[in-house]
Amino acid sequence: MFTYPLLTAAEQASLPKLIAQPSAIPNKFEDSTHRLFYCQTADGEMVLKVCNQATIAKSHFWLGANHLFAADFPNSLGTIHLTHHFLQKNGALTVPDFVAASANRFVLSRFLAGNDVGTEIADQWVIQLAEHISCLHQSTYHSWGKLHAPPLAAHEWASRLHDSLVFLTKQHDTLIADPLLAEVLAQAPHCHETEFVPMMLDLRWDQFRDSQINDSGDHDLALLDLDAFVIAPRALDLVLLEYVLTPAQLALFKQHYTRTWLDHTVNTPCYQLLLFLMNVLGETDLATWMQFKPLVAGKASPN
Template sequence: MSDALNTGCFLKQLWNEPVLGVRPLHPGYEDHASEVWQVTTSSGAFVLRRSLVAGIPEVDFWQGAHHLCGVDASTLQDLRQVLTLLSGIQGVQVPRVRGEVEVEGQVYLVLEKLDGNTICSFEDQPETVMEQLGEMMARIHAQTFTWCGHPTGRVQKPLEDFHAALLDTMQMLVDRFYPAAEFRAALEHARAQLEDVPVTEASLVMLDQDPSQYLHHEGELSGLVDVEAYVIAPAALDLIGLEYVLDRKAARAVKQGYCRIRPFPDLSRVRSPYRLFCRLLSIQGKVPLEDWMNHPAFLDGLD
C-alpha cells in the first residue's frame, strides 16, 4: 500500500469526513498499470486510483497499445477523458469522477463506487447479463468516428491507414517480443489477409476485454470499471477480443443483445489478423499461438 495512503493527513485532503476503512483492490492479472483502493467513509464507499507507471511499461500490451493508438497509462487525465466520453452514452454505466488531488507529485483520482461485484467469468452469468453486455457494447460502438487513434484525440489516423498502422505495430511486437518463426509466419499471413480489407468506421474499443472489467449486481450488469485501454478502432477488434472469454451460450446472448441496438459487424475477414494482434498483446496471457488462432469462432453462425 502507498505510504501516503497510510497517513490520515493524506486522506483528509480527499474527504472532510471520517474514513472508516481502506481496502486494496487487485485486478486479478499481472502488469496492471494502476493501484486501486476502496475507501469507505461515513457517507459511503469510493474508489481511489493512482498510476503505477512512469512512461510506457516495457511489456507487449502497453508497448503495442501505445504504438498503435497512443495509449499512455501513466496519466490519469486520459482515464478521466475516456470516462467522460463513455458516461455520455445512454445505457453505459461507468464511475463518475468525484475529485482529484496531487500528493508528493503523485496524482490520485477519486471515483464513484458502482454497485456490484467483479465478474470472474462470463460462462456462469445469466443470459440477461450477457445480453446487457451485448447491448452496452453496441451502444458504445454506435458512437462512430471518422479516424482511428486515442479517445482524447491526441493521436488521430485516417481510417484508410488503420490496417497499415496495425501491421506496423504487429511487426514491432514480433521484432521485440516474439521473434520465433511461427509468429513471423503468422504476421506475413495477416499482411496478405488485410491487403484489400477497408476500414469504413471506427468506435470506442477496449483492447483488453475481460470479465474483470465489468460488475454484476442482483442478476444485472451494473457497470464497466476499467477503461484505461480504450482506443478508437474498428468495432470488430472489440468483439474478436471478447470472443476469447465467452462460451457458445454466452456468445449467443451477447449477439442477441448487440443486434437489438445495431447490426452485428462481419468478423470473418478480419478475425485471423485481429486475433494475431490480440495474442501479440497477450490479452489473455501467453497462450500457444496455434491454440490461440484456432479458438472457436463463437460469435459466428448464431443468427
C-alpha cells in the same frame, strides 16, 4: 491523521477527507498496472487506483495500445473524467462516478457496491453487455485512436496496424516463431477499415461487477475499469467479443446486438494476432489462439 497511500501531500491535499486508513485491494494479476485501495471518506466510499509505472513500461497491452492507438497511457489519466462522462452518456451500463485524477499517477472514483463477476455468467449480463455495446456502436467515427478527439485518419489504419504488429512481435522475442506470422504480417497492409467505434481494448468479464439488486429484483452489470477505451474498427471489437463469449453467450449476444454483425473474415487473422501480442486474454500459445473459430452457420466454436 489518515493518508492516501502512495500519493504525495500535494496530490492528496484537495481529495476528500479520509475517515479511516485505506486498505489495499488485492490485484487479480501479477502484472496489474495499478495498485488498488478501498477508501472511506467523509464524502462516501471510494476506490483509489495508483499507477505502477514499472509494470506499465513492460506491459505488452499498453505498449500495443500506445503504439497503435496513440492512447498516451498513463498520461491520459489526466482526462479520464471525459471517459466517465462519455460512458455515462453513451453507454448502457453503470460506471463509477469520477472524483479526481492526475496524469501519470492516479484515479479516484466512487465505490460501486456488489460482487465481482466470476466464472458463472448470467444470461442477463450477456444481454446487458449486448445492449451496452450496441449503444457504443451507434457512435461511429471516420477517424480513430484515442477516445477523445481521435487524431488518426482511416487510411492510416493498415500501415499503423502492420507497424504495430512488427513492433509487438519484437517485444515477444523468440516466443513468436510460428510460420503463419509472415503470412499474417503480409496481409496487415491490406486491412483497410472505414468504420470506427468506441472500444474497450481489455474487455473481459473480470472488469465488471454484479452491482446491488435494483428495484425490479434483477442484478445490474456495472463496468469498473475505464482506462483502455479507444476508437477502433468495429470489426476488431467483434473479434474480441468472439473470444470473450462462449458459443451460447455469443448467440444470445447477437440476438440483442442491434447492428448487423460484420463479416470480418479477411482481416480476422491480423486482429487475432494483434490481440494475442497485446496479451488481452492471457493466451500464450499462438497456434491455439489463431486456430480459434467463432460461431459460424450454427456450428459451435471450441472455446
